[in-house]
């Protein structure tokens with residue numbers, strides 16, 4: 526029996542699709558946290574994400590059931606002025622670690638459904654370019670946390 530080239534090509538495409546959708550488990554998120562929010566307008570989530578897989582993974586956004594909108598932001602100093610800009614996509618190379626931390630990258634939650642207190646756990650998802658999602662739980666720390 527001969528295996529046709531066309532059959533092989535379809536098999537390879539299926540394999541590539543399977544690898545693409547497997548991107549989410551290759552990302553490891555640690556130390557996801559945020560400060561307690563006195564109000565419900567905005568809050569910033571910080572975390573560390575590492576790509577343990579063999580292919581680059583692109584993060585294109587975020588969402589949380591506790592916020593009406595979520596965006597990836599980057600804080601930048603322009604002169605003495607601290608500004609935030611939206612980050613359209615973040616590409617993590619194989620083996621790369623990306624830190625979201627105060628003064629830099631953060632997930633901005635807009636219009637929280639309720640105020641968050643120290644000790645609360647906040648569910649969110651990172652959205653990947655391949656359509657996958659990565660579930661993250663951010664732990665709320667006291668407002669004074671640096």
Ligand SMILES: [Cu+2]
Nearest residue numbers: 598609631633
């Ligand atoms: Cu922001």
